[in-house]
Amino acid sequence: MPGPRVWGKYLWRSPHSKGCPGAMWWLLLWGVLQACPTRGSVLLAQELPQQLTSPGYPEPYGKGQESSTDIKAPEGFAVRLVFQDFDLEPSQDCAGDSVTISFVGSDPSQFCGQQGSPLGRPPGQREFVSSGRSLRLTFRTQPSSENKTAHLHKGFLALYQTVGALTCATPGTWKDRQDGEEVLQCMPVCG
Numbered sequence: 001m002p003g004p005r006v007w008g009k010y011l012w013r014s015p016h017s018k019g020c021p022g023a024m025w026w027l028l029l030w031g032v033l034q035a036c037p038t039r040g041s042v043l044l045a046q047e048l049p050q051q052l053t054s055p056g057y058p059e060p061y062g063k064g065q066e067s068s069t070d071i072k073a074p075e076g077f078a079v080r081l082v083f084q085d086f087d088l089e090p091s092q093d094c095a096g097d098s099v100t101i102s103f104v105g106s107d108p109s110q111f112c113g114q115q116g117s118p119l120g121r122p123p124g125q126r127e128f129v130s131s132g133r134s135l136r137l138t139f140r141t142q143p144s145s146e147n148k149t150a151h152l153h154k155g156f157l158a159l160y161q162t163v164g165a166l167t168c169a170t171p172g173t174w175k176d177r178q179d180g181e182e183v184l185q186c187m188p189v190c191g
Contacts, residue, residue: 045073045080045162052081054139054155061097061155063144072134077162079103079135081128085157088112089141090120099123099156100138105131114153129163 043052052069054061073079081101089097094112101123102108109128113120128135137158 040068042070042072045071045160047162049159049161052137052158052160057155057157059154060152061141063141065139065141068136068138070134070136071160073162075133077133077164079130079133079160080163081135081137081158081160083123083156083158086115086122087154088120088156089151089153090114090117094121097141097153101128101135103130103132103135
């Protein structure tokens with residue numbers, strides 16, 4: 001049986017080596033990281049729409065979770081995101097379970113509730129287009145003393161993709177009202 005290899009100053013053994021009793025610690029660490037309730041990921045947007053879902057969608061999501069996903073577009077492009085399905089537990093001012101959308105040049109937008117319902121603050125059919133080349137979606141659920149999947153809310157399904165470079169009007173000169181908020185409008189420049 002081959003002995004340990006020296007790599008720099010460190011001793012290294014193959015994870016398949018029978019002579020290393022701690023070789024499986026990497027696998028154990030990976031398992032712990034997968035089960036950790038706080039996750040983060042980076043996705044690269046492409047021309048064709050891609051799906052982003054809450055953990056476990058369309059099954060009911062667990063309580064006590066937080067995950068952030070950064071969606072990046074290639075240089076010179078922006079990210080477009082739209083929700084196809086949205087079903088979160090409604091709460092006053094979205095203080096409980098929520099989705100927050102944020103990107104440079106914009107205040108974060110927080111949503112909760114269900115599409116078509118007056119309870120909470122669902123995103124409706126609103127399109128989110130980043131002012132730069134990245135957009136962050138954060139999904140948070142409040143801990144529960146009850147069974148972690150006792151509720152029947154399934155989370156969300158969103159589509160994201162790149163869109164042409166953006167040219168924005170001078171700040172404060174061209175605004176639109178969406179859901180009672182003034183929103184700076186940007187025009188995609190395709191080509």
